Amino acid sequence: MEERYDYDVIVIGAGPGGLTAAAYLAAAGRRVLVADARNQPGGHMSAFTHDGYEFDIGLHYTSEAPVRHALGPLGVDVTFREFDPAGMFRLLNGDRELAVPKGMDAFKATLYEAFPAERHTIDEFLTTVELLTEELGRIAERPHLRELPQLPWRLRGLLRYGRATAGGYLRHLHASPQLTTALLGWTTGSLAVAPSRLSLPVAARMIHTYLEGLSYPQGGSRVVSEGLAEVVRGHGGDVLLGTEVSRILVDDGRVRGVRTQDASLDTVPGAGREILAPAVVSAVDIQQTYLSLLPPDRVPSRLLRRVRSYELALPLAVVYLILDRDLAAEGYPNATRLVTDTDDFDAEYAALRAGELPSSTSAGLWIASLADPENPRLCAPGQTNVQLIGPAPAQHTWWGITPGSGSTARYDARRRELRDRLVRSAERTVPGLADAIVHEETGTPVTDERFMRCTGGVSYGPAFTPSQTFTRLGATGPVEGLFHAGAGVRPSHGLVGTLFGGVAAAAAVAGVSVDDLRDAAAAGCGAAAAGTPT
Secondary structure, eight states, X not given: OOOOOSOSEEEEOOSHHHHHHHHHHHHTTOOEEEEOSSSSTTTTSSEEEETTEEEESSOSOBOHHHHHHHHGGGTOOOOEEEOOTTOSEEEEETTEEEEXXXXXXXXXXXXXXXXXXXXXXXHHHHHHHHHHXXXXXXXXXXXXXXXXXTHHHHTHHHHHHTTOBHHHHHHHTTOOHHHHHHHHTTTHHHHOOOTTTSBHXXXXXXXXXXXXXXXXXXXXXXXXXXXXXXXXXXXXXXXXXXXXXXXXXXXXXXXXXXXXXXXXXXXXXXXXXXXXXXXXXXXXXXXXXXXXXXXXXXXXXXXXXXXXXXXXXXXXXXXEEEESSOTTTTTOOSOEEEEESOSOHHHHHHHHHTTOOOSSOEEEEEEHHHHSTTOTTSOOTTOEEEEEEEEOOOOHHHHTOOTTOOOOHHHHHHHHHHHHHHHHHHTTTSTTTGGGEEEEEEEOHXXXXXXXOOGGGOSSOBOOOHHHHSSSOOSBOXXXXXXXXXXXXXXXXXXXXXXXXHHHHHHHHHTXXXXXXXXXXXXXXXXXXXXXXX
């Protein structure tokens, strides 16, 4: 007797990857359920509110064109505000300050002026950046390498530099430590990997993408997440919040659904409820998927070992602030400020990985009120909403806490120590910041692990090292009917990476090409908008 399913597809996790997969499948006519432990959609692309102030959890800037490309067929329209093209990033290191402008040529000119004796190194590095980015684009367009004619020639850069690190390549070019910081320092916060461990192709793609221009969605990342959730609901799908998936059900070598339970942190898990579907898209933490949700005897042992041994990116600590100052009125441009007192990010990251605070401090300062000035939820007129962000140790022993336990005196002291370091760094670029604080929250890796279900509190997932860059799991899992999306799989974390990963997962579920899926979703959304049957 054929089993009756509750849905065609169940998506675990309502982050942007899961929501995108669900929205495309729903628009293309599938019966879809999205389940998420939190009480709002979006994952790290959402916000929280305390004392009337709203703070975006994870998004600080993005590239407008690829976001529009992913959302366009679904009819999700977002308004963007561009960062200051004269200096999207402002890197302050000691008494050196560098503005990173929009455009490769403008960036080169800035570097030539700052480092006149290293023009050849600058040209060599940025030429390689452009070559690798072009070749990565070819792979994205043709996911099967056999479809690329004249393979060695068309991928000569990746064949040569595919296993190189960004820091190692700059050492090969004899770049000074100061130039290395100028080239990589403004990208480290988006990858949380030391230069000597960071994949050169990944660094190249990020540098090239950022130089094309950065923007922020007006209304915050929630407008993207809520827009995607509405597409799912508008096409008959369900978004089940406050519900945690405790197990992916597998029978006779294929997926048959999930078991869910109340996601309350204060509730003892019960027997749960089984929801059946022939396809499951897991868009949560990749280690959680394989080490907790899937029956271990249903996963190849080699894959289990690989997932268990992943080197993760560093986690982040974030200080959320409301200042009783209007930085826009004071003339601060819409730019992300990066403050550091070192040219040796390798030493800084090595200390953090070892569970120690380094002697140096690197911090990013993002001013939400400048990125999203018309958003009344951020703060009152005359105030400024700010976030300070920096890498942090992941070890529970350093934090003085055990998984699942409450706060401890050691944890509170560690959190305060990190908060004070980030505030002191931020005062170098916004003097008097500490005296203007009228509200603050500090989030740590422990916070992220508890509320966002991230292994080690790492929101970025597996580190982009050379050995892990091209071996990340793709859209299709090892169990029939299991698919992947989210920050831990291809193509990457971040809004753009997870949106495109969600599209790839949806296409894999539907068994069609990405182009055919986009056409089907656009037709479905157009028919729904016109009020005609889909």
